[in-house]
Amino acid sequence: MIYADIIVDISHEKLDRSFQYRVPKELEAEIQLGMVVTIPFGNGNHERKGYVTGLSDKPAFDISKMKELHGICSSEETTEERLIALAAWMKNRYGSTMVQALKTVLPVREKVKAKEKRYIVLNMDAAAAEQLAAELESGRCKARARLVRALLKEKKLDYTKASRELGMTASVIRPLVDQGAVLVTQDEVYRMPVDGSDIPREQLSMLTETQEAALLQIQEEWKQETPRPVLIHGVTGSGKTQIYMKLIQQTVNEGKQVIVLIPEIALTYQTVRRFYGWFGDKVSVLNSRLSQGERYDQFKRAKRGEIQIMVGPRSALFTPFSRLGLIIIDEEHEQTYKSENSPRYHARETAEYRAQMENARLVMGSATPSLEAYTKAKDGEYRLVKLEARYEDRPLPEVTVVDLREELKNGNRSILSRSLKTAVERRLERGEQSVLFLNRRGYAGFVSCRSCGEALKCPHCDVALTEHNNGKLVCHYCGYEQPRVEKCPMCGSPYIGGFKAGTQQIEQVLRKTFPKARVLRMDYDTTRTKGSYEKILSSFAEHKADILVGTQMIVKGHDFPDVTLVGAIAADLSLNAADYRCAERTFQLLTQAVGRSGRGRKAGEAIIQSYHPDHYSIQAAAKQDYEAFYQEEMAYRMLMDYPPAAHMLSVLASGEDEKLLEQGMDYLAKFVERISGKYRVHVIGPAYASVGKVNDIYRKVLYLKHKDERVLQDIKNKTEKYIEVNSGFRKLYIQFDYT
Ligand code: ADP
Ligand code: ZN
Ligand code: ZN
Numbered sequence: 001m002i003y004a005d006i007i008v009d010i011s012h013e014k015l016d017r018s019f020q021y022r023v024p025k026e027l028e029a030e031i032q033l034g035m036v037v038t039i040p041f042g043n044g045n046h047e048r049k050g051y052v053t054g055l056s057d058k059p060a061f062d063i064s065k066m067k068e069l070h071g072i073c074s075s076e077e078t079t080e081e082r083l084i085a086l087a088a089w090m091k092n093r094y095g096s097t098m099v100q101a102l103k104t105v106l107p108v109r110e111k112v113k114a115k116e117k118r119y120i121v122l123n124m125d126a127a128a129a130e131q132l133a134a135e136l137e138s139g140r141c142k143a144r145a146r147l148v149r150a151l152l153k154e155k156k157l158d159y160t161k162a163s164r165e166l167g168m169t170a171s172v173i174r175p176l177v178d179q180g181a182v183l184v185t186q187d188e189v190y191r192m193p194v195d196g197s198d199i200p201r202e203q204l205s206m207l208t209e210t211q212e213a214a215l216l217q218i219q220e221e222w223k224q225e226t227p228r229p230v231l232i233h234g235v236t237g238s239g240k241t242q243i244y245m246k247l248i249q250q251t252v253n254e255g256k257q258v259i260v261l262i263p264e265i266a267l268t269y270q271t272v273r274r275f276y277g278w279f280g281d282k283v284s285v286l287n288s289r290l291s292q293g294e295r296y297d298q299f300k301r302a303k304r305g306e307i308q309i310m311v312g313p314r315s316a317l318f319t320p321f322s323r324l325g326l327i328i329i330d331e332e333h334e335q336t337y338k339s340e341n342s343p344r345y346h347a348r349e350t351a352e353y354r355a356q357m358e359n360a361r362l363v364m365g366s367a368t369p370s371l372e373a374y375t376k377a378k379d380g381e382y383r384l385v386k387l388e389a390r391y392e393d394r395p396l397p398e399v400t401v402v403d404l405r406e407e408l409k410n411g412n413r414s415i416l417s418r419s420l421k422t423a424v425e426r427r428l429e430r431g432e433q434s435v436l437f438l439n440r441r442g443y444a445g446f447v448s449c450r451s452c453g454e455a456l457k458c459p460h461c462d463v464a465l466t467e468h469n470n471g472k473l474v475c476h477y478c479g480y481e482q483p484r485v486e487k488c489p490m491c492g493s494p495y496i497g498g499f500k501a502g503t504q505q506i507e508q509v510l511r512k513t514f515p516k517a518r519v520l521r522m523d524y525d526t527t528r529t530k531g532s533y534e535k536i537l538s539s540f541a542e543h544k545a546d547i548l549v550g551t552q553m554i555v556k557g558h559d560f561p562d563v564t565l566v567g568a569i570a571a572d573l574s575l576n577a578a579d580y581r582c583a584e585r586t587f588q589l590l591t592q593a594v595g596r597s598g599r600g601r602k603a604g605e606a607i608i609q610s611y612h613p614d615h616y617s618i619q620a621a622a623k624q625d626y627e628a629f630y631q632e633e634m635a636y637r638m639l640m641d642y643p644p645a646a647h648m649l650s651v652l653a654s655g656e657d658e659k660l661l662e663q664g665m666d667y668l669a670k671f672v673e674r675i676s677g678k679y680r681v682h683v684i685g686p687a688y689a690s691v692g693k694v695n696d697i698y699r700k701v702l703y704l705k706h707k708d709e710r711v712l713q714d715i716k717n718k719t720e721k722y723i724e725v726n727s728g729f730r731k732l733y734i735q736f737d738y739t
Contacts, residue, residue, distance in 0.1 A: 002028050004069060005054030005098075006039060018053050020060045021069040030072060031055065033098055034088025036081055038070040049073065051084055053098040079303065079322045080106075086318075086354055095716050095736030096343035104343060105318045107299035118159035120173065122151040123183045132181060143172045151182065159184065202277040204245050208392075211239050214385050215246055221383045222361060229352055231332070231377045232365035234387030235624060236595025237394065240365040243387075244328050245278055247363060248309060252282065256325025256360075257308045261347060263334040264288060264313040265556045269534055270541075275311050286312030289530070314339065314347045317354065324360040327351045331556075332364035332373055333588055344737045348373065367595060367626075368588040371637065372644045374630060397566070397597040397604035399622040403613045404570075405453055408495070415509060420567050420607045424510075427565050428517055428546055434565040435596060436510070438503055439552045439574040439589050446576040447473060447484075451493035453611030455576040456485070461684075462640055464576040467498060476578045477703060479687030506569060507549050514547070522550035555593040561600030566593050571610040571618055580642040583617040587629050590621035641682060646705045648739045649712040651719065652689060654699040655732040662686075664732050665700045668719065672704065675718055679711045712738070 136145035337347035448455035458475035598604020620629035
């Protein structure tokens, strides 16, 4: 026997409320999560539609009292049904509950009332109104006469405004309404994130020959019977955005709709303005600062077909368009496309699935594609389109890599190397701008040697060890531990330790070194208040400062034409993150950063300071040589069986009771070993997660590696069941994650 949990009303606040039904024998093989079914409902047993959110072989209550569902509807007809099917796919793929998946995918339809605006309009022709006004005036109904005259001039008046400005009360308006002279109407007004109405419209630029050629390749792919997703690999400043715009325009002209994903950090006022300029009121924009109501309104407009283009971060992927024609993912490599919450979906994979389901096209672009996407492009799963030159053949900046070990040898202990100091001085003399950044991303207390540059690494996993409060050095993949060292095991130097400087200290050093320079700082601390992020960016863009110093957030997707110098203070910070992808992140960040320099007419320069100047990720970034980086990095992934050479599933468990967590994880590890034996799955850990304890909640993680994704999927499903039926896991929170 199979029992199905079914929700009848698919509104957000009722998602947790499901009813269990028996599945008829003949439907057992067919029924699946997310399907639309018909059920007898309520006392009258009226037939209603419901959605399957859970399937089980155990009844939740007395079977004799349980109703049987009627049948399965041919599903995926409406937008909502397709989104529910998408949620079911996400649940299976990433491991979460169906309710969590539904909450991710469906617009929030809860107690947010649409705002309404009332208007007064004339309900008679002009001549009749003239006559009425004259009558009212002679009859000393001055206020009413004033209203009619105002309406003769403007046709439609805002109710609130009219009552205020014309000094009108309801008792003035009501008689006019009663006699049918005027009408009070209500328009729904949407809560708008940005008012785009006063932004002047712009023509799309003409494409250059190279861009045109790339566009043709994409259109050619679209003519195929089953078009593949397209990956545009274009150097920074090659005009990928121009190509997206043409594709959007073409799709909208075909009567279809478009979702454009952009990393949150690049969703600045400038970006939004450009979209409104090109597409006017066909566009809407989402961002995480919108209230639930504003978000819901934008989804509603999309559903009604009032807009054709939705621009936003990851979650914009679930815009309920009914005629979706195209999904664009800009800066495809960005980490923010991966959700941190359950279901931990990746926007690229999910977009691929949605596009396939709705017969829509998918176009991704980046100057530094993720290894996953580029591998798929190489394997022919994606169509690869290249843009190898910058717009107008503007030269790429000249890049110098500074060896910080040499600086130390020469007695310079400052965080500014001599070359970087001179370079900044030169900008100040010429009135040009500099951007200096510290890439602390993923920074987790590694220990490295300032003389030879080496970081202490795990002998098994080849990632940096992390220093813990207890003084031990720990690997976050396999749990390997070793005591702290006083001297570098490689060269014997005593200059070994963590990197301490932060953006604030760098700002101080800059102010001291260049007392006349105007310095702006942008990091987590200075951007916490609303609008501060935009304010710093625009004041730097208006050249109100000479130097912008900050974290990696300052080098993402901004276009400052007067910047001719970009400096990476310590490229190694991200290189030593305790993560197998740290070289990829470093390469991407440095390449993007270098690409920020010299975007205007003046040629640019970039300086990368590093203790590892020969590392391939730094060398390749300096030369903007993606291919060279890809080859080296893939060799490492293959050697170590890291994705995309293999697949990796992590099982993350957290709980308040450390003992219980340890026990639970050991059981899980044993269970996984047992069921995965015949597949020869590589099981690593359990180890403490990279952040082992947050707010007194302990976290441990187990990694599974295998070449075949389906094997991991199977193990995940079995593990989910195992956790469900064993009460020992009740007090632990367990999440799955594919990387
Ligand atoms: P990417 O997204 O590849 O980094 P952009 O699309 O932002 O590049 O283009 C870089 C710069 O070159 C922008 O300032 C853009 O306005 C300009 N540009 C690129 N292509 C054209 C074109 N065909 N016509 C006019 N300006 C262009
Ligand atoms: Zn050393
Ligand atoms: Zn290890």
